[in-house]
Amino acid sequence: MDITVAIDCMGGDHGPHVTVPSALDYLHSDPEANIILVGIPDAIEAELRAANSELGPRIRLHPASEVVGMDESPAVALRGKKDSSMRVSINLVKTGEAQACISAGNTGALLATSRFVLKTISGVDRPALAVILPTSIGHTYVLDLGANVDCTAEQLFQFGIMGASLVSSVESKAYPSVGLLNIGEEEIKGNEIVKQAAELLRDSGLNFYGNVEGTDIYKGTTDVVVCDGFVGNITLKTSEGLAQMLATYLREEFNRNLLTKIAGVIAMPVINSFKRRVDHRRYNGASFLGLRGIVIKSHGSADKYAFGFAIKRAADEVRGGMLRRISERVAEFSRHPQLPSKEVTR
Amino acid sequence: MDITVAIDCMGGDHGPHVTVPSALDYLHSDPEANIILVGIPDAIEAELRAANSELGPRIRLHPASEVVGMDESPAVALRGKKDSSMRVSINLVKTGEAQACISAGNTGALLATSRFVLKTISGVDRPALAVILPTSIGHTYVLDLGANVDCTAEQLFQFGIMGASLVSSVESKAYPSVGLLNIGEEEIKGNEIVKQAAELLRDSGLNFYGNVEGTDIYKGTTDVVVCDGFVGNITLKTSEGLAQMLATYLREEFNRNLLTKIAGVIAMPVINSFKRRVDHRRYNGASFLGLRGIVIKSHGSADKYAFGFAIKRAADEVRGGMLRRISERVAEFSRHPQLPSKEVTR
The missing domain is CATH 3.40.718.10 (Isopropylmalate Dehydrogenase)
Incomplete structure (x- = not known):
């Protein structure tokens, strides 16, 4: 094409x-x-x-x-x-x-x-920024990554629709699974906005997995992970920082003395293959949705x-055909009865 | 003692x-x-x-x-x-x-x-949960890690006081630096609560560094990193997930074939020393403050x-003497004029 x-x-x-x-x-x-x-x-x-x-x-x-x-x-x-x-x-x-x-x-x-x-x-109230991240079993799409700091439940719901549309247009997955990022403490399962967003997603007909925790992002539990831009931005940057720290530690350990340097030369092909696999450059390109x-x-x-x-x-x-898919799905859900139409069409 | x-x-x-x-x-x-x-x-x-x-x-x-x-x-x-x-x-x-x-x-x-x-x-309005995390240059204390999902600016401010008191009681640092976790996008520097918390911290007499981003946690930019429990919990669990994924990748690369397995045996002491350094068990024990x-x-x-x-x-x-330090500092700031006393003593 x-x-x-x-x-x-x-x-x-x-x-x-x-x-x-x-x-x-x-x-x-x-x-x-x-x-x-x-x-x-x-x-x-x-x-x-x-x-x-x-x-x-x-x-x-x-x-x-x-x-x-x-x-x-x-x-x-x-x-x-x-x-x-x-x-x-x-x-x-x-x-x-x-x-x-x-x-x-x-x-x-x-x-x-x-x-x-x-x-x-x-x-669509506000555009969102989606990135792709590697997981243990492939990759996942996370949004929002910082375009929206304070989000309503309806906006998080829209992120779910847009994320699923994105994945179905660029991957061979007709019904990508959508997870809502939340915390797993026993008593305190998320704030009010996230709870409301979960209800909207549950009733939507999307392939909604339910709440996911931070660990689920890199496990690859769902194809799409939805969160507000504040949490998403901090999560992404924390990941960058941790990866950098671990890379620094690994380099320091291999540079410790002559023996570890020799081990480093022998292990070089393996380390390089590992580095290629986690090379963040391969995940470059965030989508405004x-x-x-x-x-x-x-x-x-x-x-x-x-x-x-x-x-x-x-x-x-x-x-x-991502644009068409998003438009169609958003229009479909705007007609859906459980969504207050003023929230979706304002 | x-x-x-x-x-x-x-x-x-x-x-x-x-x-x-x-x-x-x-x-x-x-x-x-x-x-x-x-x-x-x-x-x-x-x-x-x-x-x-x-x-x-x-x-x-x-x-x-x-x-x-x-x-x-x-x-x-x-x-x-x-x-x-x-x-x-x-x-x-x-x-x-x-x-x-x-x-x-x-x-x-x-x-x-x-x-x-x-x-x-x-x-103190509500107790917070503080953990210690490794950084490129040592370690840092992060709170809250999930005890409080929705926080007011005053609560984030109290977390700063309590975190600084914790560090000054267990480390040889009289005035630990305190960072407020925020996002770094150009237009949109954090939500309203975080902005207000920054003002309270700036006027407090604490060694307030200012806003820090996700990358700063593992860089070790500050001794204490303050955030609400929702963000903190997700950040911590995302880190766990990423570390697990990287460990899995590394293991898979060393197990790929006979040559990589031999390289793995030779590199074993280095890898083990790396593992000891990032062993999360050494950071076990979260403090209720x-x-x-x-x-x-x-x-x-x-x-x-x-x-x-x-x-x-x-x-x-x-x-x-952590309890005494926290009590003294909280009492000191409760008398401080810029804080609405009803918020602090309710």
């Missing part, structure tokens, strides 16, 4: 130096993909030259004169930089010239701008390899 | 089979400790005989005829089992016969019973080695 994606070439810590070569590599791997490189022409052309490459029928340049800074306020980016590479990329999705866009830029600005330009799907267009957020520090996974995620969502 | 601790011998997945041998080992390692074994006499005496040991001046038995089940409702345990080993252990703290008690029993029942029997310190007595919760699945760390934690808190 022929698709076109727009790439905000200026976003991220490394800008065109990463995004342009990554786009060129992607074109080789996906012969039915077309790419629009968005950004400052001189900077993009310099990277094309450095890669001994040039524009062509499958890769074209769309100029944008401004760049959103990584620490810039979303409000300033939204109001003041109407010709930023980020905004122009999103505009290309709005006009239909591209079916998705990918940016490694500032998350807050990307969220605010894509919400302003694209608007949310009818029936609930917008009238596909927007993928790459990690700001992504390298060429990692950025390629974000492009692939965009392509998978386009080909899987 | 001579101390006496009460051990709920019947609690946990393994009961006296773990708690009694662990108590005996502890007495050897701490010549100024005395232990009261609480539970069903026959069961405890059988374990003493199996260990070729007997009661003596430093280890005595206090009978209790009932046992709180691991899945029992806290309300049932509290109202229906007045002679449970858990309750009798807490009573010994109340009467002053012991300065602390340790239980591997059901968390909800332990919290409800110790709160009912011991009461909270004047000025804010009660008029010291209560330590051991993990239900703790083995003899792990349970010993919970006993040591109790002893450290008694010797460090």
Whole structure:
């Protein structure tokens, strides 16, 4: 299936130096993909030259004169930089010239701008940010990861619908299981909002597994894990911190003395194979869900390899018909009697 | 310093089979400790005989005829089992016969019973559960870990005071740094309660570092990390799940074929040394803070080695004068003008 994606070439810590070569590599791997490189022409052309490459029928340049800074306020980016590479990329999705866009830029600005330009799907209160995480038995999708700090039960319910739609469009699973992240202490099973969200999910006809605990994320108990953005963001960043600490410990132990260094050389192929398996770059690319267009957020520090996974995620969502699936399922549930319609359609 | 601790011998997945041998080992390692074994006499005496040991001046038995089940409702345990080993252990703290008690029993029942029997310190709304976690540079204390699902800003503030008091009593740090767990997205820096808690902490005279993110826990950015029990519980359990997944991956990689198995044998001492360093058993023993007595919760699945760390934690808190420190600091802040007194003393 022929698709076109727009790439905000200026976003991220490394800008065109990463995004342009990554786009060129992607074109080789996906012969039915077309790419629009968005950004400052001189900077993009310099990277094309450095890669001994040039524009062509499958890769074209769309100029944008401004760049959103990584620490810039979303409000300033939204109001003041109407010709930023980020905004122009999103505009290309709005006009239909591209079916998705990918940016490694500032998350807050990307969220605010894509919400302003694209608007949310009818029936969705607020967009959510979904990531994919490895598990003992495969991988799982977790949302929200920070787009929404305080959530209502209805919003958590919508995250469940959107997460399930995402998985059914990019994986071969018609009825993905959905878990609601909660705590497992005996007396105190979650706060009021989570309890209400569980009731909505239970009555929804989704494949609702029930409450899951923190341990269930990496066990892979469900295909989708729903939580509010505060919990999701902290959970994800705690995981990053723990993984870094364990990697540091392992390196220190292998560097302790001559004997451990020799053991390290012998074990190197195994350690490298382990590292490849947990390489977070393979999970790069968070999806904004609930917008009238596909927007993928790459990690700001992504390298060429990692950025390629974000492009692939965009392509998978386009080909899987994710937008249509979300719209249909949200519309279906908006008609569902147990949901107060004002909450869902406001 | 001579101390006496009460051990709920019947609690946990393994009961006296773990708690009694662990108590005996502890007495050897701490010549100024005395232990009261609480539970069903026959069961405890059988374990003493199996260990070729007997009661003596430093280890005595206090009978209790009932046992709180691991899945029992806290309300049932509290109202229906007045002679449970858990309750009798807490009573010994109340009467002053012991300065602390340790239980591997059901968390909800332990919290409800110790709160009912011991009461909270004047000025503390609700007790919190604090755990110690390893970091890249040492360790950190995190609270609350599940005792309080919905917290007010004042409660988070009290957790900061109690956490700092705990650290200053068991570590050689007079002014431990306190971080408030929050998210780092650009636009959306935390929910309202966390923002208000940050203001209270900033004006408190505590060594308040400011907001910390999930990654900061394992970096060891601060000595204390404060969060509500919902976030804390999920964070801790997600960490457990991730560590288990990584351990499984590593084992699988070393078992892949004959060559990797040989590499595994050669790397074994390094891997074992790594495992010792991250062994969660060394961090066993969560502290209930804010009660008029010291209560330590051991993990239900703790083995003899792990349970010993919970006993040591109790002893450290008694010797460090933790109760007095918490009372003094809470009283100090209750007089502090910026805190609405009704919130603090209700």
